[in-house]
Amino acid sequence: MSGPLVIRGSVSVPETELLWRFSRSSGPGGQHVNTSDSQVELRFDLAGTESLPPVWKDRALERLAGKLVSGVLTVKASEHRSQWRNRETALVRLASVLATATAPPPKPRRPTKIPRGINERRLRHKKQRGETKRGRDQRSWD
Numbered sequence: 001m002s003g004p005l006v007i008r009g010s011v012s013v014p015e016t017e018l019l020w021r022f023s024r025s026s027g028p029g030g031q032h033v034n035t036s037d038s039q040v041e042l043r044f045d046l047a048g049t050e051s052l053p054p055v056w057k058d059r060a061l062e063r064l065a066g067k068l069v070s071g072v073l074t075v076k077a078s079e080h081r082s083q084w085r086n087r088e089t090a091l092v093r094l095a096s097v098l099a100t101a102t103a104p105p106p107k108p109r110r111p112t113k114i115p116r117g118i119n120e121r122r123l124r125h126k127k128q129r130g131e132t133k134r135g136r137d138q139r140s141w142d
Helices: 030-034 054-063 083-102 116-134
Strands: 005-008 011-013 018-023 039-045 072-077
Touching: 005 083, 018 083, 039 083, 054 083, 072 083
Parallel strands: none
Antiparallel strands: 005 011, 018 039, 039 072
């Protein structure tokens, strides 16, 4: 778990930029919950970091604007009884959030043209269906 947090490719965040905080978890664990600080809160100063390329940083700041508090991204983990596993979960979560936030935008969709034959067939069937329904008119039963 020690070492830099790899985001994507060769881009990583050094351990010195990550701030850890521990508290008592409310999850499973019985009496163990009351005595140990197993909940993990991982903070990363996205606005002040120099480890991300400027393009990635701007993209992440824009996409994560609703999750940031003063430019700091916070991730919590309290699923596991052990602090160590919660730390690993928080790291994976942070890496995932940053990877999706820094991903390049998808290529714009190019609308496809409907082939003429398909459109003609649709109109032909529509015409046949209309003829069938017109043949059921009440006036023809007299």
